[in-house]
Amino acid sequence: MKTLNRRDFGVAVAAAILIPVTTARADDSNMEVHIDNFVFQPPELKIKVGTTITWTNRDDIPHTVVSAGKFRSKTLDTDDKFTFTFTNAGDYKYFCSLHPHMTGMIKVE
Amino acid sequence: MSGHDHGDDGVSRRKVLECMTWAGTGVLWTITGGVPRSLGIIDSAEAATAAAPGMTFLQISDSHVGFDKPANPNALGTLEEAVNKINAMPVKPSFMIHTGDITHLSKASEFDNADRIISQSKLDVHYVPGEHDFLDEEVKFYRERYGRGTKGAGWYSFDAGGVHFVGLVNVVDLKGGGLGNLGAEQLAWLEDDLRGKSKSTPIVLFAHIPLWTVYPEWGWGTEDGGRALEYVKGFGSVTVLNGHIHQVMQKVEGNVTFHTARSTAFPQPAPGTAASPGPMKVEDAKLRSMLGVASINFKQNEQRLAIIDTPLQG
Ligand SMILES: [Cu+2]
Numbered sequence: 001m002k003t004l005n006r007r008d009f010g011v012a013v014a015a016a017i018l019i020p021v022t023t024a025r026a027d028d029s030n031m032e033v034h035i036d037n038f039v040f041q042p043p044e045l046k047i048k049v050g051t052t053i054t055w056t057n058r059d060d061i062p063h064t065v066v067s068a069g070k071f072r073s074k075t076l077d078t079d080d081k082f083t084f085t086f087t088n089a090g091d092y093k094y095f096c097s098l099h100p101h102m103t104g105m106i107k108v109e
Numbered sequence: 110m111s112g113h114d115h116g117d118d119g120v121s122r123r124k125v126l127e128c129m130t131w132a133g134t135g136v137l138w139t140i141t142g143g144v145p146r147s148l149g150i151i152d153s154a155e156a157a158t159a160a161a162p163g164m165t166f167l168q169i170s171d172s173h174v175g176f177d178k179p180a181n182p183n184a185l186g187t188l189e190e191a192v193n194k195i196n197a198m199p200v201k202p203s204f205m206i207h208t209g210d211i212t213h214l215s216k217a218s219e220f221d222n223a224d225r226i227i228s229q230s231k232l233d234v235h236y237v238p239g240e241h242d243f244l245d246e247e248v249k250f251y252r253e254r255y256g257r258g259t260k261g262a263g264w265y266s267f268d269a270g271g272v273h274f275v276g277l278v279n280v281v282d283l284k285g286g287g288l289g290n291l292g293a294e295q296l297a298w299l300e301d302d303l304r305g306k307s308k309s310t311p312i313v314l315f316a317h318i319p320l321w322t323v324y325p326e327w328g329w330g331t332e333d334g335g336r337a338l339e340y341v342k343g344f345g346s347v348t349v350l351n352g353h354i355h356q357v358m359q360k361v362e363g364n365v366t367f368h369t370a371r372s373t374a375f376p377q378p379a380p381g382t383a384a385s386p387g388p389m390k391v392e393d394a395k396l397r398s399m400l401g402v403a404s405i406n407f408k409q410n411e412q413r414l415a416i417i418d419t420p421l422q423g
Contacts, residue, residue, distance in 0.1 A: 103286055
């Protein structure tokens, strides 16, 4: 599993290098949060309204991404993703409903 | 190594060390007046003999049927090994409890497979759910199979062999930043359930997540577990059994013995010894020494409790 993740990461990095700067800037509206070792990484993100965030579970254990009343992912098995677009400003505290000590924050301005 | 009694006058240092060396083989504990004593190291055959003629029941936990990652690519297979081990015991236990995470992803097929294997033990099984058993959108698979006659999310009590058993659910409605959770409704029910019981009735509480605080940094504890423990304070013999942390852990506080069973699927690291509590990959040859089942024996009128942890392989 670890090997696979590392390989995926390599591919992602290679792809990013090939994308021209202008496209990369347009990509600012898409951001990523990874779950590694029961931690949301990065644990806090500051984004603009309209940004889409994709969470990817890289652990061998399922997790969820839940912000009470705001968004709630299905159970994410290994390598599953959850995507949410933030259309309103505000602070979005979120956590994993299976492992509630896992918490994160998205600040939308 | 054969079973040996440490005697009534206490445990000699030499023998304690001896027992620790062999801890992987299974330790028989007896509790007398709240003080644990190791009777020595025994294999399952000797354990069953030593345990007789009291009431014996088995605990099995964290089967994670459906788990197929490197830590154990065949969780269903090791569950079957555990059931074979149970079937080979010379004395048939009265029944079995399963302390949750029967499945890994709450899929109907995973529940089916778990049922098919566990039913080969031909034992009555009393379940409580783990958080992995409540992952289906409508949270109905567990309840339809195991929830009959239970209250709320699946809590209940029953009596067997003069012991009062209470199955608790602490895996629903978990709050951000928190631990396991019983909730006000369940606590009120528990208080009511215990009311009027004679204080000499041995009590066994079982739940998935530890009711005691093992390691809050990894969520290994129950926010309002202390409330449940208050309700059992006056009882002479209380045993609290759980799973969730996939390793044997035991402590005694007054008349309360806390005990965590191994998983039948994969080991997890000791508190704080790894970056996360996730599945721990060990050498293939070592895996089965870190999986297993527990059998618990009560000797009536003696307030003696013996817990025997048996790994799948010594
Ligand atoms: Cu989680």
